[in-house]
Amino acid sequence: MDKQLKIPQGDEKVTVELTRKELMSLAGIRFHDNHKIEVSARKKLHEILESQESTPSQLLN
Numbered sequence: 192m193d194k195q196l197k198i199p200q201g202d203e204k205v206t207v208e209l210t211r212k213e214l215m216s217l218a219g220i221r222f223h224d225n226h227k228i229e230v231s232a233r234k235k236l237h238e239i240l241e242s243q244e245s246t247p248s249q250l251l252n
Contacts, residue, residue, distance in 0.1 A: 200243070207239050 212222065213232035222228050 205239050205243075207235055209235060 209217070209232055210228075212228045213235070216222060216229035217232050217236075
């Protein structure tokens with residue numbers, strides 16, 4: 192029972208400005224002494240997604 196999720200404009204490209212550390216944290220590298228790096232990166236991604244009004248907020252999690 193696979194359900195397909197259709198996201199309007201899902202193939203549209205967006206640009207997000209991240210630091211190298213933020214990019215590394217999103218790629219799975221852990222900075223145990225500084226969790227704020229990953230939080231900052233995720234916040235930037237959520238801000239971009241929220242700025243796209245056509246994307247339902249429940250899809251952001």
